[in-house]
Structures are given as structure tokens and as C-alpha cells.
Amino acid sequence: MKILVCIKQVPDMESRFRVNSAGTWYEEQDLAFRLNEYDEYAIEQAVRVKEGLGGAADITVLSIGPDRAVEAIKKGLAMGGDRGVHIKADQPHQMDAWQIASLIAAFARDKNFDLIFTGLQSQDRGSGQVGGMVAELLGFACVTTVVGFELNGAVAAIRREMEGGLRGVVRLALPLVVTCQLGLNTPRYPTLPNIMKAKQKELLTFQAADFPVGDSLVQTEKMYPPEKKGRGLVLEGDVNELADKLAAILKEKAPALR
Amino acid sequence: MEITREFYWNVGHGVTLPMYIFAGLTVAILIYGFVRRIRVYRLGKPLKRTDHLLLRFLRFVKRGLGQLRVMLVKAPGIPHAVMFWGILLLFIGTVLVLIQVDFTDPLFDIQFLKGAFYQAFSLILDLAGLSAILMLAGLAVRRYIYKPKGLVTTWEDYFIGASLTVILLLGFLAEGARMAITELDANPGLAVWSPVGLLAARLLSGLGEETIRQIHVIGWWTHFLLAMTLIASIPFTKLRHLLLTPTNYLFADLREKGAIETLNLEAQVDHFGAATVADLTWKDIYDADACTSCKRCQDRCPAWNTDKPLSPMKVVQQIGEVAFTKPTANLIETVTTDALWACTTCYACQEICPADIEHVNKILEMRRSLVLMQGEFPSAGAMTAVNNIEVNGNPFGMAFAGRADWAEGLDVQHMADGGQVDVLYFAGCYASFDKRNQSVARNFIKICNAAGVKVGILGKEEKCCGEPARKLGNEYLYQMMATENIERFKAYGVHHIVTTCPHCFNTLSRDYRDLGLEAEVEHYTTFLDRLVSEGKLVLKPQSLDLTYHDSCYIARYKGITEEPRHLLQAAGGQVREMERSKANTFCCGGGGGRVLTEENLGRRINVERVEMAVATGAPLLVSNCPFCLTMFEDGIKTGGAEGSLQVRDLAEIIAERL
Numbered sequence: 011m012k013i014l015v016c017i018k019q020v021p022d023m024e025s026r027f028r029v030n031s032a033g034t035w036y037e038e039q040d041l042a043f044r045l046n047e048y049d050e051y052a053i054e055q056a057v058r059v060k061e062g063l064g065g066a067a068d069i070t071v072l073s074i075g076p077d078r079a080v081e082a083i084k085k086g087l088a089m090g091g092d093r094g095v096h097i098k099a100d101q102p103h104q105m106d107a108w109q110i111a112s113l114i115a116a117f118a119r120d121k122n123f124d125l126i127f128t129g130l131q132s133q134d135r136g137s138g139q140v141g142g143m144v145a146e147l148l149g150f151a152c153v154t155t156v157v158g159f160e161l162n163g164a165v166a167a168i169r170r171e172m173e174g175g176l177r178g179v180v181r182l183a184l185p186l187v188v189t190c191q192l193g194l195n196t197p198r199y200p201t202l203p204n205i206m207k208a209k210q211k212e213l214l215t216f217q218a219a220d221f222p223v224g225d226s227l228v229q230t231e232k233m234y235p236p237e238k239k240g241r242g243l244v245l246e247g248d249v250n251e252l253a254d255k256l257a258a259i260l261k262e263k264a265p266a267l268r
Numbered sequence: 269m270e271i272t273r274e275f276y277w278n279v280g281h282g283v284t285l286p287m288y289i290f291a292g293l294t295v296a297i298l299i300y301g302f303v304r305r306i307r308v309y310r311l312g313k314p315l316k317r318t319d320h321l322l323l324r325f326l327r328f329v330k331r332g333l334g335q336l337r338v339m340l341v342k343a344p345g346i347p348h349a350v351m352f353w354g355i356l357l358l359f360i361g362t363v364l365v366l367i368q369v370d371f372t373d374p375l376f377d378i379q380f381l382k383g384a385f386y387q388a389f390s391l392i393l394d395l396a397g398l399s400a401i402l403m404l405a406g407l408a409v410r411r412y413i414y415k416p417k418g419l420v421t422t423w424e425d426y427f428i429g430a431s432l433t434v435i436l437l438l439g440f441l442a443e444g445a446r447m448a449i450t451e452l453d454a455n456p457g458l459a460v461w462s463p464v465g466l467l468a469a470r471l472l473s474g475l476g477e478e479t480i481r482q483i484h485v486i487g488w489w490t491h492f493l494l495a496m497t498l499i500a501s502i503p504f505t506k507l508r509h510l511l512l513t514p515t516n517y518l519f520a521d522l523r524e525k526g527a528i529e530t531l532n533l534e535a536q537v538d539h540f541g542a543a544t545v546a547d548l549t550w551k552d553i554y555d556a557d558a559c560t561s562c563k564r565c566q567d568r569c570p571a572w573n574t575d576k577p578l579s580p581m582k583v584v585q586q587i588g589e590v591a592f593t594k595p596t597a598n599l600i601e602t603v604t605t606d607a608l609w610a611c612t613t614c615y616a617c618q619e620i621c622p623a624d625i626e627h628v629n630k631i632l633e634m635r636r637s638l639v640l641m642q643g644e645f646p647s648a649g650a651m652t653a654v655n656n657i658e659v660n661g662n663p664f665g666m667a668f669a670g671r672a673d674w675a676e677g678l679d680v681q682h683m684a685d686g687g688q689v690d691v692l693y694f695a696g697c698y699a700s701f702d703k704r705n706q707s708v709a710r711n712f713i714k715i716c717n718a719a720g721v722k723v724g725i726l727g728k729e730e731k732c733c734g735e736p737a738r739k740l741g742n743e744y745l746y747q748m749m750a751t752e753n754i755e756r757f758k759a760y761g762v763h764h765i766v767t768t769c770p771h772c773f774n775t776l777s778r779d780y781r782d783l784g785l786e787a788e789v790e791h792y793t794t795f796l797d798r799l800v801s802e803g804k805l806v807l808k809p810q811s812l813d814l815t816y817h818d819s820c821y822i823a824r825y826k827g828i829t830e831e832p833r834h835l836l837q838a839a840g841g842q843v844r845e846m847e848r849s850k851a852n853t854f855c856c857g858g859g860g861g862r863v864l865t866e867e868n869l870g871r872r873i874n875v876e877r878v879e880m881a882v883a884t885g886a887p888l889l890v891s892n893c894p895f896c897l898t899m900f901e902d903g904i905k906t907g908g909a910e911g912s913l914q915v916r917d918l919a920e921i922i923a924e925r926l
Contacts, residue, residue, distance in 0.1 A: 026667045026669045040667070041669075042659050199645065201641050202641070203540075
């Protein structure tokens with residue numbers, strides 16, 4: 011079984027974001043970077059599949075980004091990946107989801123992967139398109155927003171989140187792209203021996219230019235913080251009064267309670 | 269007439285051979301028993317504990333022969349010490365007899381048990397025996413009638429206590445029988461030097477000489493055989509503490525209090541931390557044998573006292589049990605993770621232990637195994653906090669870029685901007701990010717400004733000192749944080765660091781030494797106290813009724829108890845002491861990384877301590893630690909002390925009196 015996990019290194023969401031001088035992305039200074047949360051679920055699931063097969067699987071952890079992205083790959087290897095692939099791109103934000111997916115597909119095309127795990131979306135751009143596009147480019151089936159994954163031979167039983175609070179179960183044959191959602195699993199904390207071993211694992215480095223991909227289909231026009239509209243509401247009064255007021259507001263504004 | 273007595277009276281010198289055969293047998297059993305135990309100690313990893321031999325010997329004399337540690341708790345401690353000295357004197361007396369009768373007299377015709385020395389010898393041994401009996405009786409009353417909570421009694425206690433008492437009584441019986449015949453009428457002048465023997469002699473004197481002689485022979489042999497049995501039982505019963513506790517003083521950890529082994533993370537080892545006894549050191553197994561089950565550690569443990577499944581005594585003994593019964597078994601399964609995670613590393617157990625047992629690092633080694641080998645944490649919250657430290661350098665997950673926001677508008681020097689400073693203030697995560705504790709940082713700067721001290725900060729270049737991660741067992745993350753901080757200190761040529769957090773203080777001043785930090789590190793309580801005594805910081809005292817909480821890491825680990833009290837007095841504070849204060853302080857519940865995780869088992873430690881503060885009647889609780897402040901703010905609310913008690917940091921009190 012050959013598994014590919016596509017991950018991204020993103021800024022910690024608590025960081026202080028400032029729009030860059032071009033006005034199209036954020037300034038990188040003063041940001042703390044970490045592994046995209048949804049990609050952690052992807053790595054964890056890949057490692058669980060491998061463990062379920064008694065180790066008879068090979069996990070490649072791939073990331074596109076500048077040098078710092080290697081840290082995210084190392085974390086993936088410490089969690090249980092077998093080899094890292096770093097496709098170097100200093101300004102990955104200038105590539106759209108199509109280009110990113112094309113790069114991944116170009117790398118993966120002749121590698122005979124059976125399963126590709128990735129996050130539902132990246133925490134910074136959040137397009138949610140890369141997984142689906144990779145599947146399309148490789149001709150794989152694709153299941154998005156996955157919260158449950160079970161593999162029986164060459165068939166996967168998958169639970170996914172759907173709109174309106176519904177969940178669906180699909181059963182389909184490999185090869186397959188799966189995009190992972192919160193709730194799928196609890197990512198493990200890498201053990202020290204695995205962190206140390208990760209440093210010795212194979213890391214293949216490519217330049218984005220090594221893979222011919224077409225032009226961006228989408229351009230970022232402008233990036234800006236949302237305008238401040240309205241403000242918080244502070245309720246006052248005794249507990250019963252507060253509860254009544256809150257209930258009234260919820261009834262009026264939250265459709266789920268109607 | 270020569271002042272002495274006939275040795276081997278009535279039993280005759282013919283007893284020498286059988287006596288030595290029995291004694292030889294006893295010693296053989298004793299050695300056999302200990303060799304078997306030593307084999308088990310050697311299951312542990314090697315550890316050098318034989319440096320500074322003179323220091324170690326002095327410790328052995330003071331703590332072992334001097335019983336200083338035992339007497340720390342007076343009620344059972346002093347009777348134990350008196351009993352010990354009594355029996356020790358009797359042992360020495362017996363050995364003196366052997367030396368004269370079986371060696372110096374027959375070989376060199378030298379007798380020293382005579383004259384005034386013999387009189388003193390008789391009197392001292394009689395009083396020693398009497399004292400030992402009385403103390404044993406007192407200790408028996410404590411154990412069997414008063415029954416202190418938590419004191420475990422087994423057959424060994426009955427056996428040892430009864431045997432000692434019977435041996436002592438039989439000694440007096442044999443002495444009395446001998447004196448009834450040889451001294452009572454024949455030499456009353458000498459008899460008065462053995463007052464207890466004299467009393468026994470008077471009681472026996474009505475019986476005929478033949479009966480008295482028979483009583484003597486039976487008494488003498490029973491006394492001897494029982495004594496040999498007891499000695500032979502040493503390695504097989506709790507009595508082994510007789511040898512192991514004093515030698516444990518010899519093998520004590522002489523490093524600075526609270527020192528933790530800095531792991532070599534690159535080492536090619538199978539295991540980090542301890543999951544089996546083989547991962548611990550020989551000393552950790554030895555400690556289990558040195559434990560006397562006095563349960564003093566348990567009595568003081570904040571976890572045990574709030575109904576959590578941790579008893580430091582049990583942990584130590586479980587290591588012994590596993591080592592001796594199933595040495596390859598998983599130790600953590602026996603101790604349980606709940607017990608391991610309950611420890612606040614407050615050090616109260618080690619501070620009071622009369623046997624110099626090292627509880628805290630054993631727990632830490634097992635935590636290291638959980639975190640480093642299994643990625644296991646006490647809670648999801650703790651794991652998130654640890655991840656946050658890794659990404660943003662603080663457990664809250666706040667943006668590292670905002671680390672110096674608290675200092676806005678204050679007269680501090682950001683080290684990155686260059687310029688000379690008198691001290692570097694290492695604010696730590698809580699004073700940097702936690703709203704309540706930011707007030708401590710700001711007030712500390714105000715105080716320094718008033719004293720004319722130029723303060724620098726690392727600002728966003730500062731990272732968590734790594735202490736909570738380390739105490740949770742995450743040595744890897746600790747070293748990552750420590751190395752980065754040390755690099756910054758060195759890059760800026762920092763020579764004097766002051767912290768407001770006792771945990772940062774302990775870590776920087778002691779733990780960072782292993783990683784190459786050389787700068788002087790100080791806690792603000794001693795720093796400010798010195799500024800006051802040098803006249804650089806002038807306070808306007810205002811009367812204040814308060815109670816002071818000694819944080820574990822300042823009072824117990826670092827022995828700083830007077831400076832904060834001086835400061836409070838200089839500020840006009842009248843301190844009402846809590847029953848548990850200074851080195852005997854009771855933890856707030858926040859140490860050992862516990863501040864980062866929920867407290868779901870038993871009662872809440874912070875509420876327990878808040879209740880102790882309320883009991884003093886003081887309306888104000890002053891502390892010197894961000895964890896304490898956080899725990900008490902919470903404890904006052906959950907413990908229903910709002911309105912009757914307020915908690916403030918020492919820096920806040922001082923800053924109001926500039």
C-alpha cells in the first residue's frame with residue numbers, strides 16, 4: 011500500500027496578521043508557523059492505516075512551500091511518515107489551488123499511490139479545492155470532509171460531514187483522495203525516538219519549476235481585514251432576566267433553534 | 269575488692285563456642301540476605317554516589333547516628349532517637365564485653381571493664397536499656413492505641429517491637445538474677461551502679477539460689493538467641509532500614525536541591541524516562557528499601573491530602589515491590605498514571621523524609637517515559653498547552669509577537685534595540701500574557717524605575733523557560749526552549765537576570781547551568797530586599813493585615829523565606845502566619861505542570877490552601893508566584909472566599925508604597 015499525505019505549513023491562527031505591501035497576502039514577519047491542523051488529521055489517519063496493515067504501507071509526506079516547510083514535513087515524519095517530499099516554492103501563495111494541485115499530481119502521477127490523504131482545507135487560504143483537484147487530475151475517486159475512515163482490503167468505508175448537520179457513509183474502492191475534517195481522529199504527539207528518527211529519514215527536494223504546470227487561473231486582487239460592522243452586545247440584569255434576553259436573541263437569530 | 273564483675277557468670281566460659289557458632293550463623297544469614305537484595309539493586313542503572321566522601325560521612329554521622337532527620341517530627345521522632353541510642357549503647361556495651369573477655373583478656377591479659385569505667389559502663393547501659401524499654405512502650409501506645417491516620421501496621425511491626433522489648437527485659441532479668449546472687453548482699457556498693465538490675469535483683473531475691481541460677485541461664489540464652497534471630501531477620505523485614513536508612517544518607521543526592529538529570533537526547537538508548545525498574549537507577553530501588561513507612565511524606569503531600577491517588581510513600585514502595593517480585597513488569601501500570609500526573613513536584617515529601625529518599629525525580633522519570641516514549645499527557649488541555657509552547661513559546665497559544673505588550677508605556681529597554689541595562693527581567697509566560705499577572709510585571713518595572721535600576725527585557729525574543737513542559741516529562745521541548753533562551757542571553761551579554769516567577773527562577777538559576785547559562789539569576793524577592801537594605805529602594809510603609817504564602821519553589825526549593833517577609837514588614841505589613849509556612853508550606857496546586865491541566869480527582873488543592881489562609885483571619889493573601897496567584901484567584905472564587913479574602917502579589921503591595 012502506497013500512501014501520499016499532502017500537507018501545508020501555515021501561520022498559527024493566533025498570530026498577528028498584517029497585510030503585505032502588495033496588498034495581496036499577509037506579511038510573514040512575527041508569525042509563528044505550524045502544521046495545518048487538518049493535515050495533522052491526514053497524517054494521523056495515514057499512520058493508522060499503516061498500523062492497521064501491520065506496517066505494510068509506505069507513507070510519503072509532501073509539502074509545497076519555502077524552506078521553513080521542511081519543519082512541517084519533519085513533524086509528519088515524526089508522526090510516522092516514511093519519507094518526505096519538499097517541493098520548493100518561495101511564494102506559494104502566488105499559486106492558486108489549481109497550480110498547487112497540478113504540482114502534486116505531476117509528482118504523484120507515476121508513483122502508483124493507492125491512497126492520498128490531505129486536509130479539508132488550509133487554515134490560511136482555506137480554498138478547500140486542492141484535494142478535489144488532485145483527485146480529478148489523477149483520475150482518483152475523492153471524498154471530502156471526512157470524519158470516519160475504515161479500510162477493508164481495497165475498499166474504504168468513509169463517514170463524511172455534509173451540509174445542514176447531516177452525515178453520510180460512502181463505500182468505495184481505491185485509489186482514492188480523502189480530505190480530512192476535525193473529528194476524524196486525535197493526532198498523536200510524536201515520541202522522542204520518532205522525532206530523532208525523523209531527522210534521518212529520506213527527504214526528497216524538488217523545485218516547483220521541475221514540474222511544468224500551467225498559469226494561475228485565479229488571481230488575488232486584494233486582501234484586507236473584514237470591516238468592523240456592529241459590535242458586541244452586553245446584556246445586563248439578574249440571572250433570570252439575562253437568560254430570558256439570551257433565549258430571545260437566540261430564537262430570533264439562530265436558525266438551528268427554531 | 270576490684271570493681272568489676274565476673275563475666276559469663278553462671279553460664280561459664282563453655283558458652284563461648286556455641287555462642288560464636290550462633291553469631292557466625294547469624295552473620296552468614298545477614299550477609300546472604302543482603303547479597304540477595306544487592307542483586308536486585310543492581311537491576312537499576314549505574315549512578316555515582318561516592319564523591320565527596322567526607323561530606324557524605326558527616327551526613328551519615330549527623331543524620332544517622334545523630335538522628336537529626338528522624339527528630340524533625342518530634343512526637344515519634346524523639347522516642348525513636350532515644351530508643352535507637354539506647355540500643356546502640358547496649359550493642360556497644362556487649363561488644364566491649366566480647367572484646368575484653370574473648371580477646372584482650374585471654375590474649376594480652378588486658379582488662380578495661382573495671383573501676384570507675386565499669387561503674388559508668390554499668391550505669392549507662394542500665395539507663396540505656398530502661399530508656400529503650402520506655403520509648404518502645406511509648407511508640408507502641410502510638411502505633412496500637414492512638415493509631416495515627418495512614419500508619420500501616422504489619423506482622424513485622426509486632427515482631428520487631430515485641431522482640432526488642434523481650435530482649436531488653438530478658439537482659440534485665442539475667443542481670444537481676446546475677447546481681448541477686450553476686451551483688452545484692454555481697455557488694456551493695458557496686459549494685460547501686462546498676463539501678464534497674466538492682467530492682468530486678470530485689471524482686472528475685474526471695475527465690476532460692478538454685479531457682480535464680482536457673483532463671484539466669486534461661487534468661488541469658490533466650491536473650492542471646494532472640495537477639496541473634498532479630499539480627500538475622502534484618503534483611504528480611506522492615507528492620508533492614510537499620511542499615512539502609514543510614515547508608516542512604518551516605519548515598520544522598522548532593523547536587524543543588526531540585527536538580528534533575530539533563531537528558532542527552534541524542535543518546536542511542538532504547539528508552540527515555542522510566543517504564544521499568546531497569547530504567548531507574550540502583551539508588552531508586554535502594555530508596556525503596558530505605559523507606560521506613562513513616563508516612564511523613566504522605567502526610568504532607570497536597571495530592572494525598574485532597575483525596576488524589578498519589579502517595580509518595582506508596583510510589584517509592586511500589587518501585588521496591590516491582591523490583592523484588594516482577595522486575596521486568598511495567599512499573600507505570602503498578603504506580604498508575606493518575607498517581608504520576610497528580611504530583612505537583614512541591615517537594616514536601618523529600619523535604620521531610622527522614623531517610624533522604626528522592627521521591628520527585630522518580631515520578632518525573634516515569635512521566636518522561638509517558639511523554640517521550642508514548643506521547644501521553646495528563647489531559648488534552650495539557651497536550652494543547654505543550655503544543656502551544658512549541659509553536660508560540662507560551663502555553664496559552666498567544667502570538668509570540670505580543671509577548672512584550674504588557675510593557676507598553678513603561679520605561680524598559682528592549683534588548684534588541686541595544687543599550688546597556690542593569691538587569692534583564694525574564695518576565696515568563698504568565699506575567700507576559702496572563703491578564704492578572706501582567707500587573708505583577710508592570711509593578712515590578714515601576715519598582716525598579718523608582719529604585720533607579722535600568723531594566724531590559726527580551727520581549728518577543730523571550731520564550732517559555734520550559735519548566736512546565738519539563739515537569740510534565742517533556743525534556744525535549746524543555747531543552748528546545750532553554751537552548752533558545754540561553755542563546756539570546758549570551759547574544760546580549762546578559763550577566764544578571766531577575767525573574768518574578770519562581771519556576772523560571774529555579775529553571776534558569778539551576779537547570780540552565782547544565783545547558784551552559786552562566787549569568788547570575790535572582791528572584792525579585794531577594795533582589796528587591798537587597799535594594800531596600802541598600803537604601804536604593806525607599807518604601808512608604810502603610811499598615812496592612814495579611815497572611816503570606818510561601819511558594820514551594822521559593823521557600824522549599826530555594827530556602828528563601830525571610831527576604832519576602834522583610835519586604836512585607838518594610839511595606840508596613842503585619843504577617844499572620846499560616847500553620848504550614850516557610851519550608852513546611854502547602855502547595856497551591858499549580859506546580860509540576862499542573863497549572864496547565866484540569867484538576868478532576870479529589871478535592872481542589874488551591875481551595876484547601878485558600879481555606880488555610882482564611883483561617884488566619886487576615887483579609888489579604890500575599891504570594892510571590894504567578895502560578896500561586898492564578899491558583900488562588902481561582903480558589904477564592906470556587907472556594908467561596910470572595911469578599912473575605914483577596915490575593916495579591918508582593919510586587920503589587922510594594923509598588924503601592926513607592
